Amino acid sequence: MSEGPKQTKGKRRPSLSDALQAVKKAGLLEKVRGAVQEKDRVVLTFDDGSVVTGNENENEWTKRLRDLGYGKN
Numbered sequence: 895m896s897e898g899p900k901q902t903k904g905k906r907r908p909s910l911s912d913a914l915q916a917v918k919k920a921g922l923l924e925k926v927r928g929a930v931q932e933k934d935r936v937v938l939t940f941d942d943g944s945v946v947t948g949n950e951n952e953n954e955w956t957k958r959l960r961d962l963g964y965g966k967n
Contacts, residue, residue, distance in 0.1 A: 907931075907933070907934070908931070908934070908935055908936045908948065908949040909936070910929060910931040910936050912936075912955060913929065913936045913938060913948065913955050914926070914929060915955075916953075916955030916956045916959060917938065917955070917959065919956060920956065920959050920960070920964055922940070922959070922964055925940050925941050925942075926938055926939070926940060926941075927939050927940060927941050934949055935947055935948060935949040936948060936949065940964075944962070946958060946959065946962060946964075
């Protein structure tokens with residue numbers, strides 16, 4: 895009996911919930927005007943027109959938001 899093609903793990907999609915949890919933790923959830931999950935990244939748009947893009951986990955989102963001057967330092 896032959897086996898089918900070997901299943902390989904694909905690249906894990908970024909989590910929209912991780913990004914939103916990081917924004918909530920930074921106290922900025924009410925300033926988010928848009929959140930879009932694309933194939934390989936998450937894009938957050940804030941009410942001041944700034945955009946934050948990433949494909950990392952919650953800790954990376956927190957660091958990225960802090961680097962851009964958002965939230966608690």
